Structures are given as C-alpha cells and as structure tokens.
Amino acid sequence: MFQSYGIHGPVLGPVTGLVIDVILLALAFWMLASPDMKKVSNILTFVTLVTSISLLRVIMVPLPNIQPVTVAALIIGAQLGARRGVAFAVLVTMISNFIIGDGIWTLYQAIGWSVVAVIGSTANIVVDGKLQLNKTYVIAALSAFLFDFIVSLSVLGTVSFSGFIVYLLNGIPYDLLHAVGNLTVAAWFGTWFNESIAKFQSMEEIEQKVVDGYVTRT
Amino acid sequence: MRSILSSLAIVVIFCTTFAHAEPTTHSDDNDFSLQWEHDFGQVFVSTQPITTDEAIFLRTSSSSLSQGIPTVYSLDFDGNENWRVANTNSTMQDMSPLEYVKAGEGNCGSWPAMVLVGWSDGLFQALDATSGHLIWQHQTEVFAWGITGSMLVEDEFVTIPTRNEIVQLCLNGDLQFNQSIGNGWRNGITQVNGAYWSGDENGWLWSATEDNISSYFIGEGKIRHPPIELQEERLLIHLQTSSGSAIYDFNTVSKESTIVRNSGFSPGKPIVVGEYIITTDSRYLTSILCTTECEVVDFESSISNGEISEFFGDIIAPQNTAEGGYKIFHLGDNGTLHLSGTANYHDDWYGTSGVASWTMDGAKHMLLVNDNANLKLYSTSAPVTAEQSQQQQADTDWPTILAMLCALILISTTSISLLREKFHSAFKFFTLFCTVLLYFTLGDLMQAWSDLVNEDAPASDAWDNEWPEEWMGTQVIIFEFKDQSIVTGGLIGHETVLELTKAAALEQEIDVEIIDSSLGKYVVSINNVAGEGWEYSVNGQPGTVSAEYSEIQFDSIVLWKVL
Numbered sequence: 082m083f084q085s086y087g088i089h090g091p092v093l094g095p096v097t098g099l100v101i102d103v104i105l106l107a108l109a110f111w112m113l114a115s116p117d118m119k120k121v122s123n124i125l126t127f128v129t130l131v132t133s134i135s136l137l138r139v140i141m142v143p144l145p146n147i148q149p150v151t152v153a154a155l156i157i158g159a160q161l162g163a164r165r166g167v168a169f170a171v172l173v174t175m176i177s178n179f180i181i182g183d184g185i186w187t188l189y190q191a192i193g194w195s196v197v198a199v200i201g202s203t204a205n206i207v208v209d210g211k212l213q214l215n216k217t218y219v220i221a222a223l224s225a226f227l228f229d230f231i232v233s234l235s236v237l238g239t240v241s242f243s244g245f246i247v248y249l250l251n252g253i254p255y256d257l258l259h260a261v262g263n264l265t266v267a268a269w270f271g272t273w274f275n276e277s278i279a280k281f282q283s284m285e286e287i288e289q290k291v292v293d294g295y296v297t298r299t
Numbered sequence: 300m301r302s303i304l305s306s307l308a309i310v311v312i313f314c315t316t317f318a319h320a321e322p323t324t325h326s327d328d329n330d331f332s333l334q335w336e337h338d339f340g341q342v343f344v345s346t347q348p349i350t351t352d353e354a355i356f357l358r359t360s361s362s363s364l365s366q367g368i369p370t371v372y373s374l375d376f377d378g379n380e381n382w383r384v385a386n387t388n389s390t391m392q393d394m395s396p397l398e399y400v401k402a403g404e405g406n407c408g409s410w411p412a413m414v415l416v417g418w419s420d421g422l423f424q425a426l427d428a429t430s431g432h433l434i435w436q437h438q439t440e441v442f443a444w445g446i447t448g449s450m451l452v453e454d455e456f457v458t459i460p461t462r463n464e465i466v467q468l469c470l471n472g473d474l475q476f477n478q479s480i481g482n483g484w485r486n487g488i489t490q491v492n493g494a495y496w497s498g499d500e501n502g503w504l505w506s507a508t509e510d511n512i513s514s515y516f517i518g519e520g521k522i523r524h525p526p527i528e529l530q531e532e533r534l535l536i537h538l539q540t541s542s543g544s545a546i547y548d549f550n551t552v553s554k555e556s557t558i559v560r561n562s563g564f565s566p567g568k569p570i571v572v573g574e575y576i577i578t579t580d581s582r583y584l585t586s587i588l589c590t591t592e593c594e595v596v597d598f599e600s601s602i603s604n605g606e607i608s609e610f611f612g613d614i615i616a617p618q619n620t621a622e623g624g625y626k627i628f629h630l631g632d633n634g635t636l637h638l639s640g641t642a643n644y645h646d647d648w649y650g651t652s653g654v655a656s657w658t659m660d661g662a663k664h665m666l667l668v669n670d671n672a673n674l675k676l677y678s679t680s681a682p683v684t685a686e687q688s689q690q691q692q693a694d695t696d697w698p699t700i701l702a703m704l705c706a707l708i709l710i711s712t713t714s715i716s717l718l719r720e721k722f723h724s725a726f727k728f729f730t731l732f733c734t735v736l737l738y739f740t741l742g743d744l745m746q747a748w749s750d751l752v753n754e755d756a757p758a759s760d761a762w763d764n765e766w767p768e769e770w771m772g773t774q775v776i777i778f779e780f781k782d783q784s785i786v787t788g789g790l791i792g793h794e795t796v797l798e799l800t801k802a803a804a805l806e807q808e809i810d811v812e813i814i815d816s817s818l819g820k821y822v823v824s825i826n827n828v829a830g831e832g833w834e835y836s837v838n839g840q841p842g843t844v845s846a847e848y849s850e851i852q853f854d855s856i857v858l859w860k861v862l
Contacts, residue, residue, distance in 0.1 A: 143815040144738060145738065145741050145819060147734065147738075183668070184832075214723070226421065240841070247752065247753065247843060248843055250752040251748070251749060251752060251753070251843035252750050252843075252846055253748065254741065254745050255603045257737065258734075258737045258738070258741060260735050261730065261733045261737055262734055264730045264733075264792050265727075265730040265731050265733075267728040268723075268726055268730045268731075269727055269730075269731070
C-alpha cells in the first residue's frame with residue numbers, strides 16, 4: 082500500500098510473501114492452541130470476532146486511517162489474554178489485507194496490533210469484567226502512535242535515517258486521525274464490545290480453573 | 300460553571316457554522332481585480348490600447364533607441380505576446396493611435412483584418428492583425444517628423460494627417476490624394492461634408508479634398524486633436540494658447556468661429572458622449588452642449604492632457620501628474636459632471652493613454668497603461684447565468700454539507716451533554732465530532748503540514764536537457780514503465796500531483812486507476828500496468844503523502860515509477 086505514497090518497503094517476491102504468510106498463520110494457531118479452544122462455542126465466538134472485525138476494517142478503508150482493529154485488539158488482549166490477542170491481531174491483519182492489499186506491511190501491521198494486544202493484556206484496563214474507560218482512552222490514543230510507528234518501520238532499508246524522520250513527520254496528521262478514531266471507537270463501542278466478549282474466558286481464567294480443580298481433587 | 304460551558308458551546312457552534320459557510324456569488328460585484336500586467340520596459344505608451352474579439356494591440360514609443368525600440372504589439376487576453384513589429388527609425392515619440400480594420404473589399408480591392416500604424420518617421424504600415432506580417436506600407440513626407448496624429452478610417456479609405464500633409468490611401472495601399480497643410484503635431488482628421496479637416500501648430504484649420512485645399516485661422520495657438528463634428532456642419536476646436544486654452548465653435552459654411560470658453564493649459568482630445576462634448580485640459584474636464592450654439596453645461600477639476608474615454612457609462616480621465624491615477628466622472632442626463640471616484644494603482648505616474656474598457660460574458664474588463672509602459676488588465680467577476688446557477692446547484696457538494704450538518708449537531712449535542720453534566724456522553728459526541736472534522740479537513744491539513752515539514756527541491760534538479768525549452772517553467776510529468784517512459788510537459792495550473800497525473804493521462808489518452816485508501820487516493824495502475832505498485836517523486840524528492848495531498852509548484856517535475 083505504501084508504494085502510492087512515494088516511500089515503500091522492500092518489494093516481496095512470491096516465495097518471500099508466502100513464507101511470511103505461513104509464519105504469521107503458524108504464529109496465530111500456536112497462540113490459539115489451548116484447552117479452551119477445543120470447545121466449539123469458543124471457537125465459533127473467536128471466529129466471529131475475527132471475521133466481523135476484519136470485515137469492519139475492510140468497510141472502513143475509505144475513511145482515512147480510522148482503524149477499529151486497534152481498540153478491538155486492545156480490549157481482546159485485556160479480556161482474553163495476550164496469546165489470543167496476538168492470534169486475533171495476526172488473523173485480522175491477514176484476512177483483511179487479503180482483500181485490501183497484501184505486502185510487507187502485513188507483517189508490520191500484524192506485529193503492531195499484536196503489540197497493542199499485549200499492552201491491553203498487561204495494562205489492567207478491564208477490572209472485574211468492567212472496562213476502565215479513562216485508562217482505555219489514554220492507552221487507545223497512545224496505541225495509535227505506537228502502531229503507526231511500528232508500521233512505518235517497514236520502509237527502513239529503502240530510505241535514509243533522515244528520510245525516515247521526514248516520513249514519520251509527514252505521517253503525524255494520519256497518526257492524529259488514528260488516535261481520534263480510536264477514542265471514538267473506544268467511547269462508543271468499548272463498553273459494549275467488552276461486555277460482548279466477557280463470557281469468553283481468558284487463558285488465565287482457564288488456567289486458574291484447571292489449577293482450582295486440581296487443588297479441589299487433591 | 301454552567302455559564303462558562305454555555306458560552307463555550309455557543310462559541311463553538313457559531314465557529315463551526317461560519318467556518319463552513321459557502322462563499323456567495325458576486326453577480327453585481329463591480330470590484331476590479333488585476334488579471335495580469337505586462338511591462339514593456341523603459342519606453343512610453345501614450346495611446347490607448349485597442350481590442351478586438353481575438354487580441355489586444357498596443358504601441359510603445361521612445362525618443363532614443365537606448366530607451367527602447369518603438370514597437371507595436373499584439374497580445375492575447377492572457378497577456379501573452381502574439382507578435383510584435385518594431386521600427387528602429389521611429390524615434391520622435393509615436394503618438395498616432397493604432398486603428399484596427401476588419402477584413403473587407405471595395406472598389407480598391409480586398410484586404411484582410413489589419414492593424415494600421417502611422418510611425419513618427421513617416422512610414423505608414425498595414426499589418427496583418429493575426430500574424431503581424433506586413434501587408435503593405437506607404438512612406439509619407441517627413442519634415443522633422445512624420446505621422447503623430449489620429450488617422451480616419453472610412454469605408455475603404457484611410458486618411459492620415461502627417462507633419463505637413465493630409466494623405467488619403469485606399470485600404471489596399473493605393474494613394475488616393477495628398478494635400479499640403481501647415482506643420483502639425485498630434486493633429487487629427489475629421490470629415491465633414493466631403494472635406495477633411497485638420498489643424499496645425501499655428502492655429503490654422505485646414506480643409507482638404509482631392510482637388511482643393513484651404514485654411515482658416517482660428518486663433519493664436521496650436522490645434523492638437525481631430526476637430527469634433529457638430530450640428531449644421533460646425534466643428535468644435537480646443538485650441539492650445541499661450542495663456543491656457545480656448546474652445547471654439549467653427550462654422551464650416553460661414554467660416555466663422557465663436558469662442559465658447561477659455562480653459563486650462565495643454566488640452567487633450569475631446570470626445571462626444573451622447574449629446575455632450577467633453578473637453579479636457581490641465582484644469583478642467585468640461586461638459587459642453589452644442590445645438591444651434593455651444594454652451595458650457597458643467598466642469599470639474601481634472602488634470603488630463605491626453606485621451607479621455609467612456610468607461611461603462613462614465614468618463615475616465617488619466618491624470619497627467621506625478622501622482623497619476625484616474626478620475627472617473629459621471630455625466631448626468633442634463634450634462635452635469637460629477638466626480639464618482641478615483642482609481643490609483645501601484646505604478647501610478649504621468650499618463651495620457653486612454654482606457655480601453657469592454658464587457659464580455661457579463662464581466663467588465665479594462666486595460667490601463669501610463670508612461671511607465673506597464674499594461675494592466677483588470678476585470679470584474681462574471682455574473683452567474685441561469686445555466687451556471689443550475690450547474691452550481693448540480694455541483695453542490697451535498698455529502699460535505701450533510702457532514703457539516705452532522706458536525707453541527709454533534710457539537711451541539713456535546714454542549715448540551717456538558718450542560719447537563721453528562722461528561723461521558725459529552726466526550727462520546729465530542730470524539731465523533733473531532734473525527735468528522737478531521738476527516739473533512741484532512742486534505743487541507745495534510746497539505747499545510749506537508750508544506751511545513753518538507754523542503755521544496757528546485758525543478759532544475761530533475762530537468763532533462765533533452766526536453767523542449769518551452770516546457771521550462773511549466774509542469775512536467777513522467778510515467779516511467781519498465782520498458783519505456785511517457786513524458787508530458789507544458790502543463791500549467793495543477794495544484795497537486797494527482798491533478799497533474801489525471802491531466803497528463805487525459806492528454807496522453809492513457810488510463811489511470813485510482814482507488815480510495817485509508818491514507819488517501821491510491822494510484823493502482825497507469826496505462827493498465829500495476830506492477831508491484833507505483834511511487835512518485837516531485838523534483839527528485841520522493842513523495843511522502845498521498846498524491847492527492849502532495850502540492851506542486853508551477854514548474855514541478857513529477858515522476859511516477861512502476862515497481
């Protein structure tokens with residue numbers, strides 16, 4: 082996608098592209114490989130989440146740099162844990178880019194949203210099942226800049242360091258729009274989205290239940 | 300707290316409303332704005348430019364070649380030069396107004412559209428109005444200087460006042476007759492009842508026909524304009540005298556002259572406006588009504604010694620002073636004069652050239668020039684026609700209007716929520732408002748930001764010496780494919796890379812596929828070649844934003860390269 086903006090990442094050959102896709106897919110399934118994913122309902126719920134957010138991202142492409150995935154990754158990371166947050170981020174990136182346009186940026190976007198999901202899992206934005214809105218707003222806004230920075234790293238190797246700085250500077254209005262978009266998504270849909278996936282147990286909860294059950298039996 | 304919030308809400312609502320107010324059309328707007336100016340150098344321009352449907356014609360003059368070469372120019376209405384014809388021998392101040400003659404034919408033969416030029420070296424030329432090529436020329440007698448006065452074009456003849464002759468030529472260049480008269484300067488010809496009348500520098504009025512020449516003394520002084528024809532075969536003469544000037548009513552039948560009024564020094568060329576004659580000099584602009592006799596109706600203070608002109612129902616008089624500028628007078632139905640305004644410009648100086656003014660498609664235009672020889676075209680905006688109005692309505696950007704309406708509603712809701720102390724609700728509407736606002740201002744924001752953080756590289760960095768020289772100073776765009784390049788130059792007026800790309804694609808008849816993306820318009824393919832994508836650079840500098848937002852200069856060189 083960045084080719085149209087003058088600066089672009091390395092052009093991928095078909096083999097390299099395939100290798101990256103396989104690695105990303107393997108990462109996603111490895112992250113998903115956990116006991117609770119053997120339940121059909123959980124699998125269906127996760128597939129629904131991935132599909133709906135991917136679709137939403139595709140639909141919202143005409144809106145400049147408004148990325149619903151960022152807030153979704155943040156909350157899923159917080160609710161379901163880092164592993165499923167990363168899996169979600171990778172799968173949504175791959176599926177939506179399959180329609181929007183695939184390239185080296187897919188790798189960086191997957192990494193970017195995975196980092197956001199990990200931050201969500203560690204930032205305590207969900208306490209007792211409730212989304213801490215003020216904290217979420219702050220992290221959602223900052224996540225926009227972090228994600229855009231990570232994606233911008235894709236041009237390294239094709240521009241000088243000074244060119245990279247100019248590239249980053251030029252992107253600030255986009256970053257700003259991403260941040261405002263994140264605030265809007267979080268304000269309007271954050272609580273609803275959080276409650277919708279609250280029943281979907283996190284890895285940590287599953288582990289806790291397994292431990293509790295073992296302790297009870299013994 | 301509530302009052303502060305209320306005030307804030309009102310301010311924001313009003314700001315939002317007015318920030319997006321549509322500009323109104325100015326169909327009745329008489330404000331002239333500068334369209335272009337053309338500086339002819341150190342020469343003078345002493346005569347009014349003339350215009351046709353196709354071109355502007357203007358002459359310059361000088362008293363020495365070191366000052367500049369006297370030249371006749373043809374310009375288009377964008378101020379670009381069509382052609383020029385110079386005369387290095389004509390260094391006696393060329394003050395003979397140009398005349399345009401439509402193509403025609405008569406007993407003398409036929410002629411194309413021509414510009415007739417009388418030079419101060421006595422040469423009279425007929426130039427092709429389209430090309431400037433010489434069609435024919437006639438050398439008149441020279442006594443110190445040659446032609447400096449106003450010629451008279453009638454049917455198939457042109458009658459020329461030279462220094463000491465009245466010469467009549469057919470419009471194919473054939474000589475009809477010439478008659479010797481007293482020495483004149485900036486004189487002019489008027490035809491009354493078959494005779495041609497012209498004054499001289501000693502106060503004599505001459506009457507010439509093919510077979511006869513006679514003269515009549517008007518008074519001590521100089522006659523430096525074409526006499527004005529009045530009723531009952533009378534002429535009005537504004538005689539320059541040693542103590543100022545005197546206006547005479549001369550009867551061509553009885554050969555008697557009657558003084559109408561004494562006035563200021565250095566009279567200019569009188570004109571007829573409706574039933575009134577307007578004279579001008581260093582003291583007054585005077586309105587005179589001549590029926591069975593002439594009487595002064597009104598006069599206003601003015602210092603104008605050259606050409607005065609009708610100007611959209613008024614009279615405009617260039618002020619021949621160091622301060623320069625123009626006085627505009629309204630001539631009332633009863634002949635009264637009223638100073639309706641003055642006009643001043645950055646290059647005001649002494650001036651005697653009249654103002655050419657015309658209306659085209661509802662827009663008013665005027666050409667101004669003074670002794671600084673800097674020609675300026677000023678125009679008003681054209682009124683909106685019913686068809687244009689319909690087109691404007693069809694072009695109304697309804698999505699933007701709706702979006703702005705949404706923004707207004709959102710900020711209003713935000714304000715109301717704040718007043719009700721529902722802060723979370725207010726925040727929700729506020730974020731939505733910000734998103735809508737940012738979305739619709741992103742283009743301007745990106746361009747402004749891009750200008751701030753990017754340094755413009757000079758176009759010379761990307762210039763290819765093999766390109767035609769006429770492309771220099773214009774916008775050039777290159778589509779670089781793997782096996783060939785398509786270069787388009789000479790483009791002007793495009794503001795962004797995307798606009799230029801579309802224009803070049805249209806000119807080269809190639810397809811450009813563009814889609815919307817989250818970062819702006821995205822060029823998918825050019826000439827059906829997508830490759831691994833396209834990247835662009837401006838003057839050799841890689842683009843850093845969408846082509847939609849990348850502003851370019853008048854001489855930018857844009858390269859699109861397939862990957």
